[in-house]
Amino acid sequence: MLLSSRQxxxxxxxxxDYILTAExxxxxVLAKKFDFGLSPATLRNEMxxxxxxxxxxxxxxxxxxxxxxxxxxxFVDVLMxxxxxxPKEDLGILERFTFDENxxxxxxxxxAKITAVLAQCTAIVRAPQQQSARxxxxxxxxxxxxxxxxxxxxxxxxxxxxxxxxxxxxxxxEMATLTNFLNFxxxxxxxxxxxxxxxxxxxxxxxxxxxxxxxxxxxxxxxxPTQDRVFVANASFLAEQxxxxxxxxxxxxxxxxxxxxxxxxxxxxxxxxETEIARVxxxxxxxxxxxxxxxxxxxxxxIGHQVFGEVGVMGxxxxxxxxxxxxxxxxxxxxxxxxxxxxxxxGA
Amino acid sequence: MLLSSRQxxxxxxxxxDYILTAExxxxxVLAKKFDFGLSPATLRNEMxxxxxxxxxxxxxxxxxxxxxxxxxxxFVDVLMxxxxxxPKEDLGILERFTFDENxxxxxxxxxAKITAVLAQCTAIVRAPQQQSARxxxxxxxxxxxxxxxxxxxxxxxxxxxxxxxxxxxxxxxEMATLTNFLNFxxxxxxxxxxxxxxxxxxxxxxxxxxxxxxxxxxxxxxxxPTQDRVFVANASFLAEQxxxxxxxxxxxxxxxxxxxxxxxxxxxxxxxxETEIARVxxxxxxxxxxxxxxxxxxxxxxIGHQVFGEVGVMGxxxxxxxxxxxxxxxxxxxxxxxxxxxxxxxGA
DNA sequence: TATTAGCACTCGCCCACTCTGAGTGCTAAA
DNA sequence: TTTAGCACTCAGAGTGGGCGAGTGCTAATA
Numbered sequence: 001m002l003l004s005s006r007q008x009x010x011x012x013x014x015x016x017d018y019i020l021t022a023e024x025x026x027x028x029v030l031a032k033k034f035d036f037g038l039s040p041a042t043l044r045n046e047m048x049x050x051x052x053x054x055x056x057x058x059x060x061x062x063x064x065x066x067x068x069x070x071x072x073x074x075f076v077d078v079l080m081x082x083x084x085x086x087p088k089e090d091l092g093i094l095e096r097f098t099f100d101e102n103x104x105x106x107x108x109x110x111x112a113k114i115t116a117v118l119a120q121c122t123a124i125v126r127a128p129q130q131q132s133a134r135x136x137x138x139x140x141x142x143x144x145x146x147x148x149x150x151x152x153x154x155x156x157x158x159x160x161x162x163x164x165x166x167x168x169x170x171x172x173x174e175m176a177t178l179t180n181f182l183n184f185x186x187x188x189x190x191x192x193x194x195x196x197x198x199x200x201x202x203x204x205x206x207x208x209x210x211x212x213x214x215x216x217x218x219x220x221x222x223x224x225p226t227q228d229r230v231f232v233a234n235a236s237f238l239a240e241q242x243x244x245x246x247x248x249x250x251x252x253x254x255x256x257x258x259x260x261x262x263x264x265x266x267x268x269x270x271x272x273x274e275t276e277i278a279r280v281x282x283x284x285x286x287x288x289x290x291x292x293x294x295x296x297x298x299x300x301x302x303i304g305h306q307v308f309g310e311v312g313v314m315g316x317x318x319x320x321x322x323x324x325x326x327x328x329x330x331x332x333x334x335x336x337x338x339x340x341x342x343x344x345x346x347g348a
Numbered sequence: 349m350l351l352s353s354r355q356x357x358x359x360x361x362x363x364x365d366y367i368l369t370a371e372x373x374x375x376x377v378l379a380k381k382f383d384f385g386l387s388p389a390t391l392r393n394e395m396x397x398x399x400x401x402x403x404x405x406x407x408x409x410x411x412x413x414x415x416x417x418x419x420x421x422x423f424v425d426v427l428m429x430x431x432x433x434x435p436k437e438d439l440g441i442l443e444r445f446t447f448d449e450n451x452x453x454x455x456x457x458x459x460a461k462i463t464a465v466l467a468q469c470t471a472i473v474r475a476p477q478q479q480s481a482r483x484x485x486x487x488x489x490x491x492x493x494x495x496x497x498x499x500x501x502x503x504x505x506x507x508x509x510x511x512x513x514x515x516x517x518x519x520x521x522e523m524a525t526l527t528n529f530l531n532f533x534x535x536x537x538x539x540x541x542x543x544x545x546x547x548x549x550x551x552x553x554x555x556x557x558x559x560x561x562x563x564x565x566x567x568x569x570x571x572x573p574t575q576d577r578v579f580v581a582n583a584s585f586l587a588e589q590x591x592x593x594x595x596x597x598x599x600x601x602x603x604x605x606x607x608x609x610x611x612x613x614x615x616x617x618x619x620x621x622e623t624e625i626a627r628v629x630x631x632x633x634x635x636x637x638x639x640x641x642x643x644x645x646x647x648x649x650x651i652g653h654q655v656f657g658e659v660g661v662m663g664x665x666x667x668x669x670x671x672x673x674x675x676x677x678x679x680x681x682x683x684x685x686x687x688x689x690x691x692x693x694x695g696a
Numbered sequence: 697t698a699t700t701a702g703c704a705c706t707c708g709c710c711c712a713c714t715c716t717g718a719g720t721g722c723t724a725a726a
Numbered sequence: 727t728t729t730a731g732c733a734c735t736c737a738g739a740g741t742g743g744g745c746g747a748g749t750g751c752t753a754a755t756a
Binding site for chain 2: 717718719720721
Binding site: 024026027028040041044045047048058061062063064 | 746747748749750
C-alpha cells in the first residue's frame with residue numbers, strides 16, 4: 001500500500017481539482033489540467049490502482065473519480081501543502097473587531113464569524129459549561145435599600161450579574177462588609193461546589209445576616225446554563241454545497257446545527273488534545289451519522305493552560321482543508337491570547 | 349366586494365384546510381371535508397367568484413385553489429378565530445426556564461426558542477442597539493492594584509463589564525471615591541452622549557485622577573455593538589416547508605436569517621406601535637423581496653413604557669396565524685413582565 | 697517493461713412523448 | 727338557485743431513445 005511518488009502526485013492533483021470543482025475528475029481533464037507528461041490512458045491505469053487501494057471511488061461507471069474518506073485522509077496527513085499566513089486583507093478582519101469591549105459570549109460569536117470568513121465555510125465555536133468554574137471575585141452592589149446586584153467573576157471569563165431582592169433593607173456599609181465576607185469564604189470555590197453545609201456554616205458565622213446570606217448564595221450558586229454553548233456562523237454555506245443538493249440532507253444538517261448539545265459533543269470529541277493544533281475528522285470518522293458526508297476541523301483554545309473549548313469549521317468532505325486548518329489554528333491562537341489577556345488573572 | 353356570509357365560510361374553510369395540508373384545495377375535497385350542504389359545482393362557482401375578487405388563485409388550470417395574500421389578509425383580519433390561552437403543558441415550557449438567572453441576551457435567546465415551540469415555526473427576537481441606553485449605575489471594582497473592572501448598568505437591562513488597565517496604581521478607597529464621582533456625573537446620561545466636552549469637564553474637576561478618568565470613560569463610552577441584535581430559533585422549520593422545496597428559496601432564506609441587520613429592519617418596521625399587540629405582515633406586504641412568499645407576525649415588548657424590541661415569528665404565507673399571534677403576544681407580555689421585573693428600576 | 701492509441705462498452709443525463717388523474721368551466725336540466 | 731354532466735386543461739409520473747463522458751481492455755510502440 002506504499003504509493004509511488006507519481007501516484008501521490010496524481011492523487012494530490014485529483015483531490016485539489018475535485019475540491020475546487022465538485023465534479024468527478026476524469027483521466028482526460030486530469031491530463032489536460034496538470035502537466036504530468038502522461039497520457040489519459042496511463043492516468044487511467046494509475047487511477048484504477050488508486051481505486052483498488054480504496055483512495056478513490058467512482059460515483060458510477062461512466063463518471064470520473066472522486067476521493068474517498070481514506071483518500072482525503074492521506075491528502076490531509078501527507079500530501080497537502082499547508083498554507084502559510086493569511087494575506088493582510090484577511091487578517092484585517094481580525095482587527096476590525098475590538099474584542100476588548102465585549103463579553104465572553106460576544107467574543108466567541110465574533111470568533112465564529114471571522115473563522116467562517118477565513119475558512120470560507122461554516123464555523124462553530126464551543127464554550128464549555130461554566131459549571132465547574134471557580135469564583136474569582138464577588139461584589140454586592142446596592143441598587144436600592146431593598147435590592148442589590150451581585151457581580152460574580154469566574155476564572156473562566158464569565159461574569160454573572162444577578163439581581164437579589166433583600167429580605168431586609170441594608171445600607172452600603174453593610175453590603176461592603178458582606179462583600180468582604182463573601183470574598184473571604186468563596187474565593188476559588190467552584191460555583192457548583194457551594195454545598196448546603198458550607199452555606200450553613202457561613203450563615204452561622206454571620207448569623208445576624210443569615211437570611212440575606214441565604215438569598216445571596218442562592219443566586220450565586222444558581223446554575224449557569226447547564227449545557228455547553230455553541231456558536232455557529234455561516235450556516236448557509238452548507239446549503240450552497242452541491243453535495244447537499246437534496247433537501248433531506250440540508251434539513252438534517254440544519255436541524256443538527258440547532259441541536260447545541262449534539263454539536264458540542266462532536267466538537268469536544270473531535271478536538272485534539274494539543275491546544276491550538278488542528279485536528280481533522282473526515283466523513284465516517286465522525287461519530288454521528290448525520291455528518292458522515294461532512295468533515296470537521298477543530299482546534300482547542302485555552303485560558304491559563306487549561307483547554308477551554310474549540311474553534312471549528314465544518315463542510316462537505318470536499319473541504320478546503322489547508323485553508324480550514326490555518327483558519328482554525330489562527331483563530332484558536334487569537335482566542336487564547338485574547339481570553340488570557342482579558343480573563344487570565346495573574347493569580348489564576 | 350362585500351362577501352356573502354357563505355363566501356366567507358367557504359374562504360375560511362379553504363384557507364384553514366390549505367394551512368393544514370399545503371395542498372391546493374379543490375371543490376370536491378372542500379365539499380367532502382366541510383359540511384356546507386352544497387355540491388362541488390356550487391362551490392366551484394363561489395370559488396370562481398372569490399378568485400375574481402383576488403382572494404384565491406390557481407397555481408395552474410387543473411389544480412385546486414390556494415389563498416392569495418389578500419385572501420390571507422381577510423382571514424387574519426376578519427375570519428379567523430383567535431386562539432385563547434395555550435394549554436397548560438405548553439405554558440409549562442415557560443416555567444422551565446428560570447429567566448431570573450440569566451442576562452438580557454440569554455433571556456432573549458430563550459424567548460426565541462420558546463416562541464418557536466409555541467408558534468411551531470421559526471421565531472425571531474430583536475433587541476435594539478443599546479446606543480441610546482442611559483447609565484443607571486456604575487461601579488469600579490479593584491481586580492488588582494493595576495486593574496479594575498468597571499460594571500455599568502443601563503436602563504435597558506444591559507450590564508457591561510469592562511476591564512481597565514489603570515495608568516497608575518490605585519487603592520480600594522480611591523476607587524470608591526471614583527465610583528461616587530462617576531455616578532454623580534453620569535447617572536441618567538446616555539452612553540453615547542458622553543461628549544469630549546463632558547469628559548474634559550470631569551477630568552478638570554478631578555484633575556489629580558485625569559488620566560485614570562480618561563481611561564475609565566473611554567471604556568464606558570466604548571460603543572456597544574452598533575447593530576441591533578437578533579436572535580433566531582428553529583430556522584430549520586423553514587427548510588421543512590413544502591413551499592420552500594426549491595434549493596434557491598431555502599438558500600436565500602437561510603442567508604437572510606444570517607444577515608442580522610436586514611432581519612432587524614424587517615422586525616422594527618413590522619412591529620405594531622402598540623406594545624404586546626401582534627401585527628401581521630403577509631407576503632408582499634413585507635418590504636423585502638426575499639420574504640415575498642413569507643409572513644411575519646411581530647409584537648413589541650417594552651421596559652418601562654418604552655418599546656424595546658419585538659418578538660416575532662416567520663414562515664410561509666401559509667402560516668398558522670391564530671397560533672402565531674397568540675404565541676407572539678404571550679411571549680411579548682412575558683418578556684415585558686420579566687424585563688420590567690429584572691431591569692425596570694423604580695427610579696427609571 | 698512502461699506507455700500509449702484505439703475501441704467497444706457502460707451508464708447517467710436530457711429530451712420528447714404519452715398517459716393519467718385531478719380539477720375546472722360551461723351548459724342545460726331540476 | 728342549485729346541480730349533474732361533460733369536455734377540456736394541464737402538471738406529474740413514467741417511458742424510451744440519443745448523447746456524451748469516461749472507463750477498461752487489448753494490441754501496438756518506444
